[in-house]
Amino acid sequence: MPPLTFIPTEREDHRSVAARKKREAMRTRILRAIMDLYSDPAKISTSIEDVAREAEISRGTFYKHFTSLDEALIAVGREVTDQMTQDMLPIYDVVSDPVNRVSTGLRLFLTRALTDHRWAAFVLRAELVAQESVLLTYVMKDLRHGAHEGLMEFDNLQAAVDSVMGATVEGIRTILLKRTKDPAQYIDSTIRITLRGLAVEKRRAIKATETSRELVDALPQSVRQTWRAGT
Structure with missing residues (x-):
């Protein structure tokens, strides 16, 4: 049986x-x-x-x-950044050039800070990137690819990641605290300076800044509405 x-x-x-x-x-x-x-x-x-x-x-x-509260905070940070990364995918995933991808990713985060102040304030107080987050995976992959293709140059991957993430966090802070009178120009400058810090050639950095502006302008309205709603 x-x-x-x-x-x-x-x-x-x-x-x-x-x-x-x-x-x-x-x-x-x-x-x-x-x-x-x-x-x-x-x-x-x-x-x-x-x-x-x-x-x-x-x-x-x-x-x-x-x-613990730390564990819960890490969970929120991971969900917030992972959801943001998912929102990026409709335009981010069609971009193959690593310089354009870094430029586009940075612009998307700074653009959201312009309209979603609740999200921006949380990012500044909490851990932006939890270990093994989708965002961190994308950034590291793009930087490795950029270095491998000879489009970027750095001698320490973690330092390069920290440079990009630092520009993102401080850019969000400046936008939220309204420390710049011209946010659009500030975002362009932040992107160019960050790319140049990764040893991206000047003309390429300028072009990537323009390309990311065009791509973000094409962001689906559904995503923009979600950002404006602060959800």
Whole structure:
């Protein structure tokens, strides 16, 4: 006689699905609360108690999903940057030239900061790039490709990544704090200077800056509307 095999009933399957959806909904609720708190410039520091109060949950519920505030913050950072990277793909993935890809990626982040201040404020206070994030993978790949093709030059990949990400974060800060009277010109300059710092030839850096402007202008309206809604 063959061994008995447990076959879940439809009722039990439904319970499992319902429980998973409930967990996912609660996790999303916690992450949204964290993003709201960290994007508020009036909040100097944030605690688990603050998150629990904002999400209207108990500390115990928080700990069912995350072991610490740092772990939850990393999760939010990863989701924010990964979602941003997904928004970029309609135009980013059709670009093969690594110089144009770096230029386009940087422009997309700075352009979003112009309209989505909640997102920009969160990026400045939280960890922009979590380990193994989609964004970090793309940046490293593009820089490696650029160096391999002789279009960029640097002696340390991590330093090159930090240069690009540093320009991104500080660019977002300048835009959010309105430290520039001409954001469009500032974004162009940031891109050119960053590319030149990677030893991209001057004319190529200027052309890549123009190309990324054209590509971002073609960004789907659905994505722009999402940014304006601050979601």
